[in-house]
Amino acid sequence: MVEELTALVAKTVSESHEQIRAAEQFLAGLTDRLGELEAYMQRGSTLRDESLAGGRELDRVVRGQVRDIESRCSRPPSSTSCGWTSAGTSP
16 A cells, blocks of 8 residues: 555656646747747837838938928029929919
8 A cells, every 4th residue: 555655656746747847848938939029029119110210311301302392493483493484484
């Protein structure tokens, strides 16, 4: 009877150790995947920030060009760069 009880305890301990190793392996894999996910999200955030900065710079440049065009077109009708006719009227 003592031998059976000892064998049962040993089997239970062995199974518990196996379950602990499996849980540790699972958690190690999960930690790796979470690290990869964090790196991916960080790259996405960086790309988004760069894209926003590029969009803002493009907006600034385009607004400047539009202001230049508007100022040229608001000059006296002697300018032909905006489509003024020689009669001083726009087409």
